[in-house]
Amino acid sequence: MSQWRLDWPTASGPRLCTAVIRQTPADFMVDELVRPDTFTGDGEHLCLRIEKTGDNTEFVARELSGLAGCRDFDVSFFGLKDRHAVTRQWFSLYRPGRTDDQALISKVGERWPVLESTRHIRKLRRGEHSGNHFRLCLREITADRIEVDQRLKLLSETGSPNYFGSQRFGFGGNNIEQAVKQGDRPRRGKSFRAGMAFSAARSWLFNEVLAERVVRNSWMTPIDGEPDRACVSGPLWGDGGTAATGELEALEREVVARTPEVAAVFGSTRMKPERRPLMLPLSNLSWRWPEERVLELEFSLEPGGFATSFLAEFIDVVSGDSVPKPAS
Template identity: 50%
Template sequence: MTDHQERDTPWRLCWPTAQGRVTRARLKTHPEDFRVDETLDRDTLMGHAGEHVCLYLEKTGDNTEYVARQLARIAGCRPLDIGFCGLKDRHAVTRQWFSLHRPGREGEDPDLVAAVASHWPVLAQGRAVRKLRRGEHAGNRFVIVLRDIEGDRAAIEEALNTLGRRGAPNYFGPQRFGHQGSNLTRALALDPDALKRRRGSSRNRRDKTHSERVMYFSAARAWLFNEVLAARVEAGHWDRCLEGEPAPPERAPTGPLWGDGGTLAEGPQGELERAVVARHPGFERLFSATRMAPERRPLVVRPEALAWRWREDAALEVEFRLRPGQYATTLLSDIFELEDMSLGRHNE
């Protein structure tokens, strides 16, 4: 496939499931149908001293980046001085931690908390010696209500039991790739030399154009991972290690986050991963021209403490915990064909 053909071909944004979907359901009919509680290791990260104020907020109808910008305005600091561990959905009720760089201003904390509380409920607070960073939370707890479910309840519960025991393919969610894969199309147009020139400069890291390049680059990396995982789902060995696996400590199967040099896998597994990426020469060239090292990501997302109950309104309430970087909708999509009712509200 040529680069021109690759741009003109619609991107695959729906990948094969392990179980095969057994029913349909509506997701996010109301914001309260999708609840997320971020879990932070407070003993490790937080105490009563440090330069960063940490606030645990509940928000509805606001995405994480918007809240971070507003916190910077309220606190009188730069957006760069606001930290958080992960992006949370706008059309949901979410609880998450934010850090605000406020050195030497401990006496002003009560006034700051009061100002923030006029916008969002402040559920807890503390101070930390460093800024909260992406992915360093312990995980997320989800309580999700699925409505207008079609299908046999016994078959659905059997699929849920299998999901709890075996897990599901750990795909990146389609929202990462932009509308109809627009982030991927833009990634193909990136100038790798420009991306390298931007590294190492704190001023340039705040530049919007650079941030967009990083987002497109990340989307391409995630999409290649999904393509490799899809090939392994189709082959039936997505949930076990193959010969050539780089052997993580827990001996769990992983897939490539592509980089300069391609993949860390060897043998048959490395051959499979290189063959999949070779179908997309534009991306292959993009990564070979950067200095980003290859990394690995688990192929399996396995929910912790999975439980469910049928409600009186015939809706299904599902509860579980996931580790950072894992998607609740990816997990549920292994057995439910989900209709996201929030999509029509994105432009409201």
């Protein structure tokens, strides 16, 4: 059993039942959303919108660099997407002066469907898309349909706590454990794995603070010391801890102090403290019951939002694959 809490309190009441998700990859479909003016249409970077099934984002990025004959660093994307899913997302490849884009697109198309292609003046950066649209199928639901409908209606109005999803922390919280072991050693030239561990520790502390706000029923209400009272937020811990002041700073430091071994990871990171909204807003939420115990959901989330954090507000997810339940 993990020493790290990986399941946090709900804000809208007890979970209604369990449900199976990802019985097949098509049960979890993610489509990256971009604004119409995102791409310039010319520039040194070839951008491809690819549909992948059963592959994680980093694997596809590495394969693209091999197909294009460029460095791994020359391939970029807006965000990590699930492996056990059908996902459509954009990748950029640095190809200055190349005129053989169509030949490369044909090679890529032998591996994955290429849905769109264009050029852009710079590489894609994390979180610069407008969001993600999800189409999910939940199976073996045992709760009363009316109860589920009522809970979904409530969530469509209030949103849900903006917890980081469990995939961020690794199996059994292993990424947090790795962060604690590596401590606050200098991260100059750190590996991707070390960076993931650091990010996991930061995310876990955020979830702990958000959980405390949920328990106190203050996760939608500004507290004295909020850096921006128009956006109720929690800490992404950094050098010096938190950007909050006053009452809110005291609360956040109190929660973080409960796990000094995790707090110690940030002793000399030179990482500026940041904030993350406590509320996860839902857009365009709709649902239907195609069969007695089967629920189909569609909704959109802003960048950084985890679909399974929304699902956890009304069900316990049982993953249909053999890995720990993932997130968005």
